[in-house]
Amino acid sequence: MTDELPKKYDHNVSEEKIYQLWEDSGYFNPDNLPYPKSAKPFTIIMPPPNSNGSLHMGHAVFVTLQDILVRFWRMRGRKALWLPGADHAGFETQVVFDKKLDKEGRNRFAMKREELWQEIWNFTQENKKVMEGQLRKLGASCDWSREKFTLDPNIVEEVQKTFIQLYEDKLIYRDIRVINWCPKHQTALSDLEVKYVERTDPLYYIKYGPLTVATVRPETKFGDTALAVNPKDKRYKKYIGQEIEAKGILGPLKFKVIGDDAVDPEFGTGVVKITPAHDANDFEMWKRHKDEIDGPKVIIDERGKLTGDVGEFAGLKVDEAREKVAEAMEKIGILEKTDTDYKHQIATCYKCGRTLEPLPRDQWFVKMEPLAKKAIDVVNQGKIKFHPDRSKKVYLHWLENIRDWNISRQIVWGIRIPAWFHEPKCIPKKGHEDEVKKCKEIIVSIDKPTCEFCDAEFIQDPDVFDTWFSSGQWPFLTLGYPDGKDSKDFYPTDVMETGYDILFFWVARMIMMGLYCTDKIPFKDVYLHGLVRDKDRQKMSKSKGNVTDPLGVADQYGTDAVRMALVIGNTAGNDMVISEDKIRGYRNFATKIWNVARFVAMYDKPEFKNAKIKPTDADKKYLTEIQATQEEITKHIENFEFHLAGEKIYHYFWHTFADKIIEEAKPRLGGDDTDDAAAAHKTLREILFKCLVILHPFMPYVTEEIYQTLSQDMKTQKLLMIEKWQ
């Protein structure tokens, strides 16, 4: 060793300096690596963190695992690219920003689109900057020169082109459906964004003339257009096709009774009221019986209040209306009975927990089946592997039962859907007043179209895409697909590492979109990590106040300690627990590494230079042992068993190298036989060097700091980061 190692390792001094050293070297960019042209690439696209806050422990997990992979493969001679990015995170960011506005006494519904957009833009840019700093602090060896944002102009353009392509391929259609509507956020949500929770509600039995219907939503009765029974139900067979008369709150009613297999004779009374505007099942039933019964009759608005033909109940919120309607029914004697303890699942908004209001709306849908089929095939053929393996089953099950995807969102923050609606009225061109109208109602295009047949204007769809529509294309968009050089060099990527909670949201969509757009799998391996929980096994969340700030503990104990604590005991697909105690334990390990290096450096004596070194049998044994240990660790990392790799090197370094090998070397080092002392020292130096290499992907900072002080004859590179793994 050349430079003196200070008595104590001060991570706060080292980390910033070392990161700067790495970044200045340019080696985060694979193009700059001093590797032969023939070197194979290794690519990971970073899951872009949402640009609406700062990084939490979950992010620290992915940074650690991905950085281990990237550093490992870089040291093994691959042109390693880890491409960072940030996600505009449409709805999620809108929600966060709504809260911010709320605190300031403002409201997005009262703001101009452009104004709101600009404010959110500034907000996300600030967050993005903070996050970039945090990623650096965590030691992320990613290529900043290739950083992307989901709203970069070229990304937006490609996303819109994909939409147009899908539309032309008839894989996107616009249709009216009863969709999941959040009355608080006033936007549609996809099926995945619906959280079902169990609730106990009264089940009302309402008389419809000779029949009785059981329902939890009496307030929707103003939107009823028919009654339905199961055609096989003997009790009610005779009513099918009949029109029955019923007493209603606002006067007498007449309903046709239809027969439909969807009605479960076992439930309630076996008779269902059909409210096509406010229940997805009823809507579907109406579609099957279009000629017989009336369609949607809207009586609930987008704020969840009663509206239209509802008499005195107009303006009431759904919940209030429910009780009042029940009272009114009681009064006129059509409420037969009420079961008060009916347990059922209700659909709620996964963000605010409000009960969703099913509403009929025109939306853009992606036809999923053809896309899903290919995504199923590639996994069945083993072209994409999952870690843990069991995730594959979960993935396949979801894809095999996939439903069409609503990608329209009624918010401002997102990529605008490139669809244009013809103004309701045609404005005939001068001199062509009597020409037959052939105007297209909808044109899908990036630029504003003009009408061939009249002077009316096209107005762009105000909606934006579901964020996952763009992030689903992330692996190839970030690499400049289709024309970019990077997409030729680095696509398909190698590993997708992310949380199991977004297996459907993201991973499945990336596979489908990747196959559709590029005809290639976007990545070969999927590694899914679990959620980080606190020491009481609670999910960490800001609202619970149990979040450990990864940057805070990194400041206190060092990034290396945090990283190690996040690797060990963390198995694929399983949640993990992190506590300060654990981090402290690995801080101690970092100190141990430091002191071992100091000890070895202590004996870096000039007189050893000329010694005749004859390794003893023990020396030879130790060197084979570390060799074997390294091989095992290599296998573990290749198999995505980071926890085993981490444990192994930890155990070896502390309890074999420090506790045994060094202790046994002490008498030799201090003995009179200079040649033997030199031999012992050489063995220690070689083992230390190996350990630094092996430890580097896990604990990059201490190891690099020590490496920088090693004498030239020990190292082959300027940086440990690009030292050869073997």
Added chain:
RNA sequence: GGACGGUUAGCUCAGUUGGUUAGAGCGUCUCGCUUACACCGAGAAGGCCGCAGGUUCGAAUCCUGCACCGUCCACCA
């Protein structure tokens, strides 16, 4: 209603293809400032490996059933 995961030392978790006294970290206890490290070292205590069957010469590990905890999926009003 389906599917999946967990159940191993006080706590948090490992345990590779079934094989001799079941491992680690933290915690606890007892010693110890011996040539780096007290953010340390030496040593110790602590486990019918959820329950009940089965396969096997042999099971924490494979099979069946059950229990409890957790998660995901599902258009039953």
